[in-house]
Amino acid sequence: MKHFDPNAGNEATFGFQxxxxxxxxxxxxxxxxxxxxxxxxxxxxxxxxxxxxETAGPSESPDEMVITITESGEVSxxxxxxxxxxxxxxxxxxxxxxxxxxASDAAxxxxxxxxxxxxxxxxxxxxxxxxxxxxxxxxxVSFTVPDEED
Amino acid sequence: xxxxGGGGSGEPEFQxxxxxxxxxxxxxxxxxxxxxxxxxxxRQVTLPVAPDALQKDSSRSxxxxxxxxxxxxxxxxxxxxxxxxPQLPDLTKALAVAKxxxxxxxxxxxxxxxxxxxxxxxxxxxxxxxxxMNCAAEAGISDIAFSAQNHE
Numbered sequence: 488m489k490h491f492d493p494n495a496g497n498e499a500t501f502g503f504q505x506x507x508x509x510x511x512x513x514x515x516x517x518x519x520x521x522x523x524x525x526x527x528x529x530x531x532x533x534x535x536x537x538x539x540x541e542t543a544g545p546s547e548s549p550d551e552m553v554i555t556i557t558e559s560g561e562v563s564x565x566x567x568x569x570x571x572x573x574x575x576x577x578x579x580x581x582x583x584x585x586x587x588x589x590a591s592d593a594a595x596x597x598x599x600x601x602x603x604x605x606x607x608x609x610x611x612x613x614x615x616x617x618x619x620x621x622x623x624x625x626x627x628v629s630f631t632v633p634d635e636e637d
Numbered sequence: 638x639x640x641x642g643g644g645g646s647g648e649p650e651f652q653x654x655x656x657x658x659x660x661x662x663x664x665x666x667x668x669x670x671x672x673x674x675x676x677x678x679x680r681q682v683t684l685p686v687a688p689d690a691l692q693k694d695s696s697r698s699x700x701x702x703x704x705x706x707x708x709x710x711x712x713x714x715x716x717x718x719x720x721x722x723p724q725l726p727d728l729t730k731a732l733a734v735a736k737x738x739x740x741x742x743x744x745x746x747x748x749x750x751x752x753x754x755x756x757x758x759x760x761x762x763x764x765x766x767x768x769x770m771n772c773a774a775e776a777g778i779s780d781i782a783f784s785a786q787n788h789e
Contacts, residue, residue: 505653512660519667526671530690531754531782536774556763575686604763610704611759613766614685614785622689632767 532617534628550591554580556604560612577619584623599627606632679703679716685759687785699752700735700778702728702769706758713765715772725772732776752780 555563560572562580570577584600591598600620604613613630620628682703703716715722717735722728732753739751753773757766770781 505657509653509657509660512657512664516660516664516667519664519671522671523667527786527788529684529693530687530785530787531693532687532690532785533780533782536770536779536781604767606762606764606767608763609759610757610761610763610766611685613763614687614759614783617783618687618689618785621687621691630767630770632763 532614532621533626534617534630536629550587550594550596551599551601552584552587554600554602554616556602556608556612556616558605558608560609562612562616575615577615580616581619581622584619584625588623588625597627598625600625600629602628602630604630604632606634679705679756681705682756682758683760684756684784684786686787686789688787690785690787693784697750697752698739699754699782700732700739700773701754701756701784702732702773704755704757704761704765704769706761706765708760711762713761713768715769725768728769729772729775732772732778736776736778750780751778752782753778754782754784756784 553565555566557563557572562569562572562577564580564583569583570579588598602613602616617628617630682705700717705714705716706712707714715725715728717728717731720731722731736751753776755766755769755773757769766783773779773781
């Protein structure tokens with residue numbers, strides 16, 4: 488059986504060792520595989536600013552809903568408080584919006600949602616509401632903040 | 638050329654070279670997906686979480702406004718293309734210029750409108766984000782998107 492002898496003189500050559508290389512590649516790959524699960528992906532919540540609508544044909548009156556967000560994080564749908572101020576998922580709002588969206592689709596009327604947030608309310612809370620609207624597949628969403636003097 | 642079967646008589650041989658090829662391809666794949674998104678992030682903005690938000694449409698021409706938040710002074714700072722805009726009228730002018738230059742790209746691309754992406758800090762006030770929206774409106778941009786991240 489042949490052994491590698493490092494003291495065998497000038498004839499010995501250090502060959503390319505494949506096994507340690509595979510070990511290292513495996514470790515690096517495992518690291519990136521684990522990191523891939525934790526990577527934060529940026530997503531988007533689209534919105535349209537209110538503008539001048541083209542009125543060439545007869546227009547249908549939309550089902551309009553107003554969602555109010557207070558500084559304390561309380562969310563109201565058409566002046567009715569819904570979910571707790573600490574709830575991030577807003578399950579009741581999601582369920583109600585999904586039901587209303589289905590009803591609007593059945594009646595073939597567009598759904599329009601306006602989010603009115605108090606000026607000092609946290610923007611993160613607005614995104615919670617926008618996320619609930621994304622789940623309900625409501626696309627006509629506008630976001631407004633009343634002036635602080637009002 | 639050596640085949641995978643190793644001939645009719647012996648055992649199938651383990652081929653090390655194709656295995657290294659596959660390993661390297663997997664390694665490059667995982668490296669690219671972990672680093673691609675990190676490059677664009679403004680570290681001073683902590684995005685809110687919206688797990689059900691849509692995937693980002695990167696094919697469109699857009700201006701990205703970062704809304705940083707200073708909790709000590711309760712003050713927002715607006716950043717567009719790595720430049721800080723302390724005055725909102727200046728941001729409006731910069732957005733108008735970005736729209737003008739962006740629309741030349743839009744004309745060539747598949748999506749018709751130029752848009753403004755607002756990357757607001759989760760602790761920022763709604764009024765500060767609304768101010769950024771007002772600037773976009775004054776610059777003639779009506780298509781707005783809010784950025785969020787998929788998880789904490």
